[in-house]
Amino acid sequence: MRLKKSVKITLGIIIVALIIGIGALLMLSQRIVMNPEGTVGNTAGNLNNDGRFCEYDGTVYFLNSFDGGGLFAMNPDESDIRRLNSLDVRNILAGGKYLYYYHTGISYDNAGFSGELGLHALQRARLNGSNSEALTTEVVVTAQLVDNYLYVLSASGSGPSFFKVKMDNSDRVNLAEYEINPACAENGIIYYNGTQGNHYLHALDTATDVVREIWRGNLWYPILEGDYVYYMDVANDYRLCRYSLSQDVIEVLAQERVDCFNLGGGYIYYQTNGTDAALKCMRTDGSNATVIASGVYHHISMTSQYVYFQDFRDTATIYHSPLGSSSYEVFEAARTAASN
Numbered sequence: 406m407r408l409k410k411s412v413k414i415t416l417g418i419i420i421v422a423l424i425i426g427i428g429a430l431l432m433l434s435q436r437i438v439m440n441p442e443g444t445v446g447n448t449a450g451n452l453n454n455d456g457r458f459c460e461y462d463g464t465v466y467f468l469n470s471f472d473g474g475g476l477f478a479m480n481p482d483e484s485d486i487r488r489l490n491s492l493d494v495r496n497i498l499a500g501g502k503y504l505y506y507y508h509t510g511i512s513y514d515n516a517g518f519s520g521e522l523g524l525h526a527l528q529r530a531r532l533n534g535s536n537s538e539a540l541t542t543e544v545v546v547t548a549q550l551v552d553n554y555l556y557v558l559s560a561s562g563s564g565p566s567f568f569k570v571k572m573d574n575s576d577r578v579n580l581a582e583y584e585i586n587p588a589c590a591e592n593g594i595i596y597y598n599g600t601q602g603n604h605y606l607h608a609l610d611t612a613t614d615v616v617r618e619i620w621r622g623n624l625w626y627p628i629l630e631g632d633y634v635y636y637m638d639v640a641n642d643y644r645l646c647r648y649s650l651s652q653d654v655i656e657v658l659a660q661e662r663v664d665c666f667n668l669g670g671g672y673i674y675y676q677t678n679g680t681d682a683a684l685k686c687m688r689t690d691g692s693n694a695t696v697i698a699s700g701v702y703h704h705i706s707m708t709s710q711y712v713y714f715q716d717f718r719d720t721a722t723i724y725h726s727p728l729g730s731s732s733y734e735v736f737e738a739a740r741t742a743a744s745n
Contacts, residue, residue, distance in 0.1 A: 437573040438502050439553050446498030446505065446550025449589035449628045450667030451706050456507075456547070458706035458713055461499035464532070465708050466506075467739075468494050470721050474743035475513045476506060476534065481710045483725075486742040489534030496527075498550045503572065504530045505555065507545040513743075527557065529572065540574045549587040549595065551611050556580075556587035556595060569611075580614060589627050596634070598624050604639050622648060622655075628668060630689070635673070637663055645675055647689075658691035667705040667712070670728045674705050674712050684714060686731070695731050698724070 447459045457468040460481060466489070469477040475491035489504075491513045498505040510525035526539035527548060543559040543566075550556075554569045554576075567581040584600040587609075595609040596619070606619040606627055624636035625643065632651050635658075637643040645659040645666060659675060666675035674686050674697070684702040687694040701717040702724075711725050713736065723740075726733035 440501035440550075440572065442552060443592070444500040444550060444552050445590045446500050446548075446555075447496075447588075448667075448669065448707070449626075450669065452496065452547055452549065452588035453586075453626045453628075454665055454667055454703070454705045456496035456498070457704055458708060459497040459499050460708045461532075464499075466497050466499060466504060467706070467713075468497070469739050469743045470715070470723060471740040471743040472721060473513055473745075474739075477739070477742060478534075481708055483711070483736075483738055486738055488742070489530075490537070496545060496548050498548065498555075499532065500550050502532060504532050504534065505540075505548070505550060506530075507548070527555070529574075538574075540570065546584075547586055547588055549590050551587075551590045551593065551595065554611065556590075556611070558585060558587065569614075578614070580609075585609070586626075589629055591629055596627050596629050598627055598636070606634060620648065620650070624648075626666070630668065633689075635666070635668055635689075637666070643678075645673070647691075656691065658687065659685075659694070664701075665703055665705055667707050669707040670709065672712075672728055674707065674714070676702055676705065686712075686729070697726060697731060698733055 447456060451458055459466045465479050465481055467477055469475060476489045476494050477486060478489055479486040493509045493511040494506040496507040507527050508525055524542060526542045527545050528537045528539050530537040546558040546560050548555055548557040553572050556569050559566050565584045567585040568577055568579045570577040586597050587595045589596040593611050597607055598604045599607055604623045605621045607616055608619050609616050623640040625639050626637050628635045632649055633647045635647045638646045642662045644657060645663045647656050647658060662678040664676045664678050666673055671689055672686055673689055676684050682701050683696045684698045685694055686697050702714045703717050704715045706713040711727055713723055713725050715723060723736040724733050725736040
């Protein structure tokens with residue numbers, strides 16, 4: 406009799422221990438793991454071009470806009486293309502163990518877009534696309550991940566709002582009620598052009614939320630690389646320039662009016678405006694300018710091996726070109742993956 410009672414007690418202890426263990430594992434699996442110091446979610450050039458591509462830790466995450474597409478992942482050489490979900494997304498960010506993106510409220514099916522416009526949201530998911538969670542349902546203009554915080558420019562009927570929120574969706578702090586573009590971030594500093602009375606270059610220290618003036622230029626879409634700030638020159642019809650922070654010298658890289666640009670791997674890709682509009686490529690010092698494609702293109706996205714872009718009149722087709730090449734073609738592997 407005593408033996409049976411002892412067995413029951415032992416079984417009870419084992420069951421309780423198992424329940425506690427399972428609960429602890431569940432809590433650990435749901436705990437948000439903070440990012441490594443120095444984390445930045447995406448490049449400024451990609452985010453300024455709608456944030457449709459993001460390369461992180463050997464994987465490229467991208468919006469596959471072909472019919473039946475959605476959020477996909479692949480290797481930088483475009484092998485192993487795989488679907489993460491069927492959502493229409495923008496502003497893709499990645500860092501640590503997580504992926505972030507703005508879901509526009511539309512989903513894809515095998516016939517293209519499907520369903521009515523649903524709830525848009527800035528979402529966080531695991532790098533494989535699982536365990537997605539909405540962080541905010543505000544309309545996101547652009548956002549950047551810096552260390553453990555998301556810096557978000559949102560828009561509503563009452564106007565723009567710029568705020569930061571921790572990646573676990575805690576500790577929200579409103580920073581400004583006007584436009585600040587957080588795309589350009591490096592070493593814990595966000596560099597942005599002013600929008601209140603001037604277009605000077607400013608720096609927001611994310612450790613203190615203190616802003617300082619860097620340079621009294623007249624610039625738009627600054628991208629910092631090394632000693633240089635690359636930008637569109639507002640005062641001179643948005644020509645493409647770079648400014649040396651150490652030498653206080655401006656260099657004009659392209660005299661034509663530029664609609665958008667991106668840079669990486671020693672190259673700048675930029676779209677010129679006017680009767681001879683074209684997508685062009687040059688070295689970051691302005692040399693060897695080459696026409697890639699005549700016409701008007703946008704959504705210029707760059708990874709370590711390719712540049713991707715779209716015709717302004719075609720929202721579905723993605724073109725790609727190896728970095729530094731003067732040829733381009735339709736990204737057929739993405740089209741095929743979207744249809745499967």
